[in-house]
Amino acid sequence: MPSLSSDDLPPFATASEERFALAVRGTNDGIWDWDIRSGEVFFSPRWKNMIGYDDEELPNTFATFEERLHPEDHERVMKTVKDYLDGPLDRYAVEFRFLHKDGSWRWVLARGRALRDAEGKPYRMAGSHTDITEQKVAEEQLRHARLAAEAANRAKSAFLANMSHEIRTPMNGIIGMSELLLNTSLDPKQHEYLLMLKNSAESLLSLLNDVLDFSKIEAGKMELDEQDFDLRHTIADTLLALSVRAMQKNLTIMHKVAEDVPVILLGDDGRLRQILINLVGNAIKFTDRGGIQVAVRIESRALDKTTLHFEIHDSGIGISHEVQSRIFDAFTQAESSTNRRFGGTGLGLAICRDLVELMQGRIWVESEPGKGSTFHFTAVFGEATHDSVDRPAASATGPLLGLAEKPMKVLVVEDGRVNQLVAAKLLEERGHCVEIASNGQEAVEMVRDDEFDAILMDVHMPQMNGFQATAAIRQIEDKHGGHVPIIAMTANALKGDREQCIAAGMDDYVSKPIHSAELLHAVERFMHGRAAAPPRLEIAGAAPQITKPKKRASTAFQAETFIAAAGGPEMARQLIAIYAEDSVKFLQDASTSLAAGNSIALYEAAHSLKGMLGVYTASRASETASHLCHLAQDGDLFGARALLEKLKKECARLGAALASLELPE
Numbered sequence: 001m002p003s004l005s006s007d008d009l010p011p012f013a014t015a016s017e018e019r020f021a022l023a024v025r026g027t028n029d030g031i032w033d034w035d036i037r038s039g040e041v042f043f044s045p046r047w048k049n050m051i052g053y054d055d056e057e058l059p060n061t062f063a064t065f066e067e068r069l070h071p072e073d074h075e076r077v078m079k080t081v082k083d084y085l086d087g088p089l090d091r092y093a094v095e096f097r098f099l100h101k102d103g104s105w106r107w108v109l110a111r112g113r114a115l116r117d118a119e120g121k122p123y124r125m126a127g128s129h130t131d132i133t134e135q136k137v138a139e140e141q142l143r144h145a146r147l148a149a150e151a152a153n154r155a156k157s158a159f160l161a162n163m164s165h166e167i168r169t170p171m172n173g174i175i176g177m178s179e180l181l182l183n184t185s186l187d188p189k190q191h192e193y194l195l196m197l198k199n200s201a202e203s204l205l206s207l208l209n210d211v212l213d214f215s216k217i218e219a220g221k222m223e224l225d226e227q228d229f230d231l232r233h234t235i236a237d238t239l240l241a242l243s244v245r246a247m248q249k250n251l252t253i254m255h256k257v258a259e260d261v262p263v264i265l266l267g268d269d270g271r272l273r274q275i276l277i278n279l280v281g282n283a284i285k286f287t288d289r290g291g292i293q294v295a296v297r298i299e300s301r302a303l304d305k306t307t308l309h310f311e312i313h314d315s316g317i318g319i320s321h322e323v324q325s326r327i328f329d330a331f332t333q334a335e336s337s338t339n340r341r342f343g344g345t346g347l348g349l350a351i352c353r354d355l356v357e358l359m360q361g362r363i364w365v366e367s368e369p370g371k372g373s374t375f376h377f378t379a380v381f382g383e384a385t386h387d388s389v390d391r392p393a394a395s396a397t398g399p400l401l402g403l404a405e406k407p408m409k410v411l412v413v414e415d416g417r418v419n420q421l422v423a424a425k426l427l428e429e430r431g432h433c434v435e436i437a438s439n440g441q442e443a444v445e446m447v448r449d450d451e452f453d454a455i456l457m458d459v460h461m462p463q464m465n466g467f468q469a470t471a472a473i474r475q476i477e478d479k480h481g482g483h484v485p486i487i488a489m490t491a492n493a494l495k496g497d498r499e500q501c502i503a504a505g506m507d508d509y510v511s512k513p514i515h516s517a518e519l520l521h522a523v524e525r526f527m528h529g530r531a532a533a534p535p536r537l538e539i540a541g542a543a544p545q546i547t548k549p550k551k552r553a554s555t556a557f558q559a560e561t562f563i564a565a566a567g568g569p570e571m572a573r574q575l576i577a578i579y580a581e582d583s584v585k586f587l588q589d590a591s592t593s594l595a596a597g598n599s600i601a602l603y604e605a606a607h608s609l610k611g612m613l614g615v616y617t618a619s620r621a622s623e624t625a626s627h628l629c630h631l632a633q634d635g636d637l638f639g640a641r642a643l644l645e646k647l648k649k650e651c652a653r654l655g656a657a658l659a660s661l662e663l664p665e
């Protein structure tokens with residue numbers, strides 16, 4: 001027996017163990033000492049106190065320990081003991097729940113060492129028990145608090161995402177309806193108020209979209225939607241949409257895509273567009289003089305991946321070095337007065353940064369206050385899965401109207417077949433010679449090789465739109481001289497369109513659906529050179545009928561207006577013949593785009609349908625198509641689905657009405 005009289009000392013303590021025993025006496029730990037050969041275990045009184053017992057209440061056997069282990073921890077603890085004694089573990093330390101006399105569970109940390117004989121066989125093991133219940137409870141509380149906070153944050157983001165999504169639907173209704181109202185007769189004050197209403201609704205919608213995106217990113221729900229797209233088209237189209245704002249501030253927007261950048265890429269062009277709209281939108285917002293340049297080039301190419309480098313340069317107010325470092329954080333604006341002066345929430349760049357990161361790229365800025373800023377970003381794109389370039393269709397001929405005084409050579413630039421046919425036929429009937437280009441790029445090439453007396457230019461086209469093609473043609477003329485009259489054709493019957501076309505270097509403007517008198521008038525004005533007074537053009541029989549459709553006429557379209565606008569029954573017959581094919585094609589494009597969640601492609605298809613339906617004077621269907629354009633622009637694919645179904649029905653009804661139309665010989 002040991003000479004020490006302490007309670008806490010095992011009965012078989014040696015001198016070195018006495019030191020150990022003395023050391024632990026000062027701690028709150030309980031001591032155990034297990035004689036593996038006899039199975040006897042010494043538990044110090046403190047060991048027993050820790051679980052509510054007096055020394056004599058518990059027998060000194062292994063069972064005293066084992067029986068008090070929590071059933072869920074039992075197996076694990078026994079395995080740890082065994083693994084330590086048998087060798088795989090070189091330390092014995094294990095946490096478990098241990099039964100207290102009062103029935104509660106205490107958390108215990110057990111540590112120990114074994115003594116081994118010459119063969120390494122353990123014959124004795126001793127160690128301590130530490131009560132870690134408080135620490136465990138605190139840890140558990142912390143874990144709970146963290147989980148609750150995370151859940152609350154996710155719930156908040158989900159709530160924000162749901163809310164902003166839900167609010168978007170009625171917002172689209174408000175915007176759509178105010179657009180329809182704007183097309184009715186209003187007095188100037190009403191018109192002004194309505195425009196303000198629509199502008200406010202639009203800024204609210206873009207704010208909602210920002211909040212929606214941001215909360216989606218926060219909730220980790222933002223995913224890229226990849227498909228083949230034409231990068232040049234996306235850029236041109238995005239810049240076109242922004243050009244109105246730039247024009248209002250007298251700023252130029254130029255862009256250049258390096259020639260070696262592939263035509264078709266695989267990626268999320270909707271999100272790319274969003275980044276560009278944000279960056280170019282900011283550039284316009286913070287620039288008062290000069291202009292904005294957008295440049296795209298290849299940064300690197302590896303296997304089927306292309307990394308592009310985008311640069312958006314402006315000559316605006318610039319950003320101080322100190323602010324540059326935090327400009328990509330959410331809710332950051334350069335100075336507190338920014339919001340008052342320029343509006344905005346400070347979310348745009350934060351969203352751009354997240355989107356760019358999703359595209360495996362990075363974003364940064366270089367700027368000198370007072371001199372301007374250049375925003376850079378990179379993004380990785382895949383290789384296109386298929387090629388998608390439209391070919392122009394040939395047009396038919398046949399006399400309709402009297403011949404023009406002098407034949408002209410006219411280039412018709414238009415991507416829709418129906419409109420190509422209508423314009424070409426009308427002009428050819430008048431004795432003019434017509435060539436067709438199905439996009440801006442082709443038009444520019446044809447102008448380079450040939451001379452034309454006039455160009456009819458669609459504004460909205462794939463590859464290169466009408467504004468860009470006009471700019472390119474004017475550039476050629478700056479070098480080589482000359483000035484070919486360019487007449488814009490656009491289905492966007494918005495106020496200010498004319499001004500926009502003229503500002504883009506065009507000479508005149510006709511609205512789609514094409515009306516024969518208006519179109520011929522616009523083209524033939526330039527028959528004797530630009531300065532000449534426009535010749536008056538009469539089309540016998542057409543005018544009075546236009547305003548007086550028969551009572552029994554189909555509601556799907558206005559038969560007489562249609563025939564008159566087509567310039568006669570012969571042309572009407574041809575238009576009817578191609579109706580089914582074209583409408584099915586565009587409707588199919590719309591369905592496919594919708595299924596793919598591609599709102600830009602949906603917009604293209606709806607836009608083409610709108611223009612085409614106008615030719616058939618199908619005002620209701622054309623309006624539905626126009627509404628679909630707006631939904632596509634706003635990315636409201638949910639609303640678009642229902643509307644597309646409606647449009648399909650209207651197109652089918654129009655098809656049936658056209659088929660049963662009796663045309664005079």
Ligand code: ADP
Pocket residue numbers: 278282283286314316317318319327332333334335338343344345346347348349350373
């Ligand atoms: P918002 O424009 O909605 O305020 P952003 O995140 O897009 O939010 O931009 C944050 C801030 O960065 C802007 O408020 C502005 O102070 C600054 N900024 C962004 N782009 C430019 C730029 N091209 N020129 C000058 N300042 C800019």
